[in-house]
Amino acid sequence: MLRIFDLKNKNFDFLLLSAVLTLASLGILMVYSTSSIFSLENYGDSTHFLKLHSIYLAVAVLALIFFMHLDYKFLRKLTYPSYFFGLVLLILVLIPGIGKEVGGAQRWITFSHFTFQPSEICKYIMVIYLAHSLTKKRERIESFWVGFFSHIFVAGLYIFLIFIEPDFGTSTVLLTLVFLMLFIGNVRLRYLLILGGISVVFAIGAVLTRGYRMDRIVSFLDPWKDPLGSGYQAVQSFVAFGMGGLYGSGLGGSSQKLFFLPQAHTDFIFSIIGEEFGFIGICVVIMLFLIVLFRSIRISLRAPDSFSCYLVFGFIILITLQAGINMGVAVGLLPTKGITLPFISYGGSSLVSTFAAMGIILGISRYADK
Amino acid sequence: MQNFKSRLIISAIILSQFFLIFFGRLFYLQILKGEEFEKFSAENSIRLLKVPAPRGKILDRNGKEIVVNRPSFNLVVFPREIKDVEAISHKLSEILGKPQFELEITLKKLIKQNFYTPTPIAKDITRDELAIVEINRDVLKGVDIEVNYVRSYPHGNSGSLILGYLGLASEDEIKEDPSIEADQQTGKFGIERNLEKNLVGEKGQKYIVVDALGRKVETPFFKDRLHDKDSSPGNDVQLTIDIDLQDTAESLLEDKSGAIVAMDINTGEILALASRPSFDLRDFSSSITREKWLEITNDEDFPFLNRATQGTYPPGSVFKIVTAYAALNEKAIDYNTKFYCPGHYKIGKRKFHCWKRAGHGWVDFKRSLVKSCDVYYYQVAEKLGIDKLSKYIKVFGFGSKTGFDLFEKEGVAPSREWKLRNFKKPWYKGETAITSIGQGYLNVTPIQVNVMTAAVANNGIILKPTLIKGPVEESDDSDKIRQVVLERSIVKKINDALWAVVNERGGTGGRAKSKLLDISGKTGTAQVVALGSEKGSDKFKDHAWFTSFAPSEYPEIAVTVLVENGGKGGSVAAPIAKEIIEKYHQIKNPSDDI
Structure with a gap:
């Protein structure tokens, strides 16, 4: 019998939920701290972004509660419809007139007052698809065509469509996700190594054929070459961390946020946390992300079945990868990439989809072996 | 299932390693180098x-x-x-x-x-x-x-x-x-x-x-x-400029309007090239004011015009050097040919005057240059004809650029075809006569006259004047020589006459005679065409020319002087040329006293 909700079992992972909510609360503080001046200057209201972010967060919490009580088995039934839904969105976004072009990339769809990135949702759809398919093909997973090629083909379609938007960052995230999910799904290592090799060659090609990507790599390798130009954000980020020192300058005490505008409350929020809360504060934030990672992995390991195990693993990989890339950029270990910090950065679609994913993980935690 | 669990744990451990790296990196940025990075803070820039x-x-x-x-x-x-x-x-x-x-x-x-x-x-x-x-x-x-x-x-x-x-x-x-x-x-x-x-x-x-x-x-x-x-x-x-010579040239033109060109007759190197009026370099040294700029560009004396290379003038009698060479080379006359000058000469119905209304009497080739007798050349022109004359005008480089490094004008080298092309009219015999004495359609720049003079001094080589000594692009010496054209024996005879212009009693260039060294030269007084009422005004006074070389026996330098509306070449331009040449001599021989 098809059951959509399971409202009886309330035995979810409380520690995981607490970590997520702590990060989200920090997010509210930081979005206000980083955006207030920008809001005041551009909207005449210092709480402009704070208000919007609070609304998004409220929606996100509702989504979390909703998905927490959803029976995960029902999600499996949605695998193919949602895959095609995502495919349609990714094609629509490329059609001029429907897709909105911002800075040379066509990544957004506007729907009355509401703008969203299809790739944001498609990442999660991809996890559902892979979790379903890896479970279904478990017996023949070691075969090249069934276990490896079919997944690469279906996932590749998404990655290709996102790549040509172009959105190099998200396609890289997605490719890494596919790689890791096939890895834990027991696909033969040698196929995965071939996939890794091809991806590296392809990525180098993508960098070499687009000058701006090359510029980013160069300024990443040596931000001091042009500290007032392409290396500007990296240098300013270092300064923010340096200003923070051990204890930080206190909430709202950042002076560096002025230098990242208009990205202080999105891509560079981590640097401002470092400045305002110092090394101690930033360690706490990283610890919280590690708690989220380890608790989720624990749930995955104790999951009641293969599908839910893969599902939890896929979601937490996605969230951790994004957090890792965002932090890596801020501390100057990765080239500049427009990826937000999950749970914390300002931004509606990413906040809602991350919370929905956490909701599903928490929902599965109810059935995990204790 | 065991395999799956281990793969999952491996993945999780690898991922968490990245966060460990971030800890390390942040420790470095915030604790170890924090103070250094602080130097780039908002307060500092x-x-x-x-x-x-x-x-x-x-x-x-x-x-x-x-x-x-x-x-x-x-x-x-x-x-x-x-x-x-x-x-x-x-x-x-x-x-x-x-x-x-x-x-x-x-x-x-x-x-x-x-x-x-x-x-x-x-x-x-x-x-x-x-x-x-x-x-x-x-x-x-x-x-x-x-x-x-x-x-x-x-x-x-x-x-x-x-x-x-x-x-x-x-x-x-x-x-x-x-x-x-x-x-x-x-x-x-x-x-x-x-x-x-x-x-x-x-x-x-x-x-x-x-x-x-x-x-x-x-x-x-x-x-x-x-x-x-x-x-x-x-x-x-x-x-290639000698700045001391240049200074002298500039000061000699100080209150005048005109040009001076001094060139090494063996290499074509310009030693001095002055033009007045000019502008004040100091006005431009940092940034010129708008008022100053307007003042300079609207100046009726055209201070931006380099009169030595861009100013075109009728050459007057300095041109007789070309007519003389043409006539001798075409054998229209020889060194002994004499003509009688009563002060005028009739071609067709028109009467052409000599500058000396009283006439020069019997004039031979040498005296024709020494006294600059116009009537002699009217008769030479009649024998020579315009077609042969215009050939030599071009040979001496008139009507085309000298190849100098800065902007220059070509001037006008008239010929039968030139007139037909520009005026749609045939050539008249009288026009040959006035061309032969450097008037009429002829229009030349001082640097062209200087190149002509150098050719007479160096036995017939038309040089390309140069201004830049270094850096030089690789080029062989033949580049400097545009053509070797003149007949040495004829040039020698002209040279003798040009020496006499300055050094013999009664020569028109007597005021260029120097005690330091022998100078040869030719005067020119070019009429400026004026309509009745304007005659007599300063603007239409004759242009004074003097073109020269020295030392006469083994020439080294050619000096051409033009003074706009200066009057007689012999009295205005010749003394200036003499001073330039004497200065040149002094620079070369610092111990010599005047």
Whole structure:
């Protein structure tokens, strides 16, 4: 019998939920701290972004509660419809007139007052698809065509469509996700190594054929070459961390946020946390992300079945990868990439989809072996 | 299932390793190097300073400096660092003497439009202003002093029309060469423009960190990481000009309008090339005011016209050298041919006068040049005809550019075809007569006359005049010689006559006679065509010519002098040529007394 909700079992992972909510609360503080001046200057209201972010967060919490009580088995039934839904969105976004072009990339769809990135949702759809398919093909997973090629083909379609938007960052995230999910799904290592090799060659090609990507790599390798130009954000980020020192300058005490505008409350929020809360504060934030990672992995390991195990693993990989890339950029270990910090950065679609994913993980935690 | 679990745990461990790396990195950024990075904080600012590159110097043939650089101080604004516009513009208005509101508008505009670009607001400020700026550093946060170079001219105005000047780069120049910056000075005229690529240096860059008071903060940790670049100066240019001779030439023309060309007759190297009136180089050294610019460009005396190469004039009697050579070479006359001059000569129904109305009596070839008898040449022209004459006009280089390094005009070399083409009319015999004495349609530049004179002095080689000694592109010597055309024996005879013009009693060029060395030359007094009522006004006075070479026996230098509306060549231009040649002789033989 098809059951959509399971409202009886309330035995979810409380520690995981607490970590997520702590990060989200920090997010509210930081979005206000980083955006207030920008809001005041551009909207005449210092709480402009704070208000919007609070609304998004409220929606996100509702989504979390909703998905927490959803029976995960029902999600499996949605695998193919949602895959095609995502495919349609990714094609629509490329059609001029429907897709909105911002800075040379066509990544957004506007729907009355509401703008969203299809790739944001498609990442999660991809996890559902892979979790379903890896479970279904478990017996023949070691075969090249069934276990490896079919997944690469279906996932590749998404990655290709996102790549040509172009959105190099998200396609890289997605490719890494596919790689890791096939890895834990027991696909033969040698196929995965071939996939890794091809991806590296392809990525180098993508960098070499687009000058701006090359510029980013160069300024990443040596931000001091042009500290007032392409290396500007990296240098300013270092300064923010340096200003923070051990204890930080206190909430709202950042002076560096002025230098990242208009990205202080999105891509560079981590640097401002470092400045305002110092090394101690930033360690706490990283610890919280590690708690989220380890608790989720624990749930995955104790999951009641293969599908839910893969599902939890896929979601937490996605969230951790994004957090890792965002932090890596801020501390100057990765080239500049427009990826937000999950749970914390300002931004509606990413906040809602991350919370929905956490909701599903928490929902599965109810059935995990204790 | 065991395999799956281990793979899952491996994945999780690898992922968590990244966060460990972040811990390490943050420890380095925040704890170990925190203080260093703090130096780039909001209170402190990184500034990118341009290190100016001095332009190459312009030297004379002996390495003496004609154009050099001197340091100048500009006030530069860093709009990003400006906090209190009112206080700063108030202080600046005190220092610079400009109205405060004007400065306020400028600053606000810079902050709005040029937030990240340091921009000069006052150029070439005085030492006194500089001192006041230094004292008021605390108020003038975001304002700094930038050292730059501007041109300086140890020899004043000498050679201004050759050297040229600098001005702000134009939009076209920037479009063509993106390395040129908007506030960069480029050569606009003369050598400064033609050798821009050679003279211009390569700017360097330097990062400094300053604190809230604009004081430099030492950042040893970043010294190696910030990529400073040294500037490299432009290359020097060496001219063929002898600046001492040039100075003499300029001062001899001081209150006159005209031109002087002095050339080495063996190499074609220009030793002096003066033109007056000219402009004052110092007006252009930092940046010219609009009023000054209008004053110069609207001047009716055309101070930008290089009269030596761009001014075209009827040559008058100096041209008789060409007619004489043509007639001898075409055997229309020989050295002994005599004509009688009663003071006029009739061609058809028209009567053509000799400049000496009383006439010269019997005149032979040599006397025709010594006395510059017009009637003699009317009769030579009648025998020669225009077609042969116009051939020699071209042979001597008239009607075409000499190939000189700066802008020059071609002038007019008339011929039967030329007249038909330009006037749709046939050639009249009378026109041959007036052409033979350097009047009529003929129009020449002083440098063309100088090349002609050099050819007579060097046994017949038409040279290409050069102004630049170095850097020289690889080229063989034949490049300097346009053609070897003249018959030596005829040239020798003309030379004898030109010596007599100056040195024999009654020669028209007697006032060029020097006690130091023998000078040969030819006078010219070119009529300016005037309509009835204008006659007699200064504007239509004759142009005075004198073209010469020395020493007569073994010539080295050819000197041509033109004085616009100066009157008689023998009395106005000849003494100037003599002084130039004597100066040349003195430079070569410093021990000789006059």
